[in-house]
Amino acid sequence: MKHLSLLLLNILMVAITLQGQTPFVFANKSISPGTKATFRLPITDGTDSTFIPISVFHGRQDGPVLGITAGVHGYEYPPIIAAQHIAQELDPAGMSGTVILVQIANIPSFLGRSPFTNPMDGKNLNRSFPGAAAGSITERIAHTITEQVITRSDYFIDMHGGDAPEDLRPYSAYYTSTAFPEASEKGKAMAKSMGFDHVVIFNIPEERVKERSLYCSQEAFHRQIPAVDIECGRLGIAGEYEITRIRDAIFSVLRHLEILEGNPIEVPGQLMVPVRKTFKSPQTGVFYPLKKGGDYVAKGMKVGYINDFFGNHLEDIFAITDGIIMYMIGTPPVQKGETLISIGVLEE
Secondary structure: OHHHHHHHHHHHHHHHHHHOOOOEEEOOEEEOOOEEEEEEEEEEOOOOEEEEEEEEEEOOEEEEEEEEEOOOOOOOHHHHHHHHHHHHHOOHHHOEEEEEEEOOOOHHHHHOOOOOOEOOOOEOHHHOEOOOOOOOHHHHHHHHHHHHOHHHOOEEEEEEOOOOOEEEOOEEEEEEOOOOHHHHHHHHHHHHHOOOOEEEEEEOOHHHHHOOOEOHHHHHHHOOOOEEEEEOOOOOOOOHHHHHHHHHHHHHHHHHOOOOOOOOOOOOOOEEEOEEEEEEOOOOEEEEEOOOOOOEEOOOOEEEEEEOOOOOEEEEEEOOOOEEEEEEEOOOEEOOOOEEEEEEEOOO
């Protein structure tokens, strides 16, 4: 009997070797090579309850683990719908490695049509990482994503778009720091492989990586995992162009990481954005933009103006530097002190 058991074990090991991949265990479930599994991870703080829908694609061949989050902000619809498409199109039978796809990180925000924050506790999930196991509902979501997705990943992508008031131009971005040169270079290559014509550089000082990350993708980078953001979408609109653009970016980076076969998108003349300068609103009132996300501006150019609630002119708004508008408030309401415009200063 002992010899028979050893023989069966050897046969099993040979079969696994021929497959080129061992099973992947996620949330206590074993996922066979070449298959997909879906999960609803429950989250509760004892008062409020929600869940995180996650799809795991485990390739037939050995390779890296890529974590992807959509819907950290539930009103940013293009990444969420793109994730829906990716989940249906990605075939684990043709993959090397594993993809952990968080379909919608912030279900309460999504269902509540709530820009930026979770309506259950009023907290911004993208300011709550690494989270807390015994915290509020948002902090518990962040903790679960950190422990179940980020820590399992060799590479990480967080997908965003312009929230309800944000007129945003599409770009990819990556984290870099002299503290983590290898993760920085790998992140740069990932961001460039996504095929966006502008790539933003998140330069993190060495002392900052010792502090709480706050941001989802920055939590990955603090763990020396190459981390990339996608920003594509405007004003919370589920635009078909933006959805397709995000989907194409993900499939391109999958080819770059050799999770899928083929070549990534190449963009001649890709522009790097090492610095972004933001301008906060000097007034509360009604904002009238004269420019939009993606427009090039020169320092001193008039980009909008603010009226009071009776239609009287309060103040003109001027560009504070030369560059390209990465995002700006694209809807009328504006409060004093909130970010009104962010201008990317292009690398020379």
